[in-house]
Amino acid sequence: MTVACVSRKAKPGAKRKLVLDQFAPYRIVALGHAVSGRLARAYRDENITIPEWRVLAVIGEASAVAARDVVKRTPMDKMTVSRAVASLEQKGFVKRAPHKDDRRVSMLSLSQEGRDVFDRIAALALDFEDDLMSTLEPEEAAAFRLALEKLEERAKAEDA
Amino acid sequence: MTVACVSRKAKPGAKRKLVLDQFAPYRIVALGHAVSGRLARAYRDENITIPEWRVLAVIGEASAVAARDVVKRTPMDKMTVSRAVASLEQKGFVKRAPHKDDRRVSMLSLSQEGRDVFDRIAALALDFEDDLMSTLEPEEAAAFRLALEKLEERAKAEDA
């Protein structure tokens, strides 16, 4: 497939201008925002907030995890996770059990009700993903996913 | 280039499981978060916040705009923009001029100092973009940009 987008190479001397519409980081963040807002519809009806959904999702796929693991797997700091867990526990969606040999950590798991909520939201989320990704050809989609991985790794790299 | 990622098609009957690492919307949002944090370094030293930078960027490329235009071009609501503009004006980076025939709107433009700040940040931002995108081959990068556009358009669509 031919692509209309102009490849912009770094020309050492030429001062490029910052044009938002062509500035990849901006476009990435903008897409993230749009996607995030769209996903929010899936759990708004369940009275679940964004951080809560993230916690649900991590616990949902791993059955039992510590809060610190949720922190590692999501873009949230530990306070946000702590609050979301407390709220989910309050609502009866998440249960805590003591870790057998480290009494600092609680192991988190879903209650049956929490599992139900998770399943409902997950179904909607997967539908959305299908709808979203259907705008790309299969090879395009695969390439996009691969690019996402590479870029994220690079973006997270600590070097200057 | 061969791609390891499995293409996941919607099989009407088979309940797929939600696996975060393979869930495209999650990966997109995560990349956005990483990119955003990385960009923040570029303006942290200038004592510029994220909303302020976005406002600077929009004004910087359009010379004179109304606040409502900033709202249209960025993922911020009008209150956030209003505050950022007020702060930038406070700092002497942005100037307001009355719109000639609509007295509700102020036209925003950069002061010389604001222009300088914008240029410094823009240079760092463009360097970051180069560094980030250099992880992709030119064709990959072009395809990625195209995919971003398609996906954003789809994600913003109001239906379903």
Next chain:
DNA sequence: CCGAATTGGTAACATATGTTACTAATTTGA
């Protein structure tokens, strides 16, 4: 024209999120 809806922008309030500091449990290492 002119009253009713609309729009640009802000204020005041509520909520959400990040930061710092702290407690309790555990690990480290001299």
Next chain:
DNA sequence: TCAAATTAGTAACATATGTTACCAATTCGG
């Protein structure tokens, strides 16, 4: 073995962000 450093998690505080309501200026419809 035990004081010092590390880790999991939370509390208390500050700040940032979203929501609602509002004012002033403008446009719309009759």
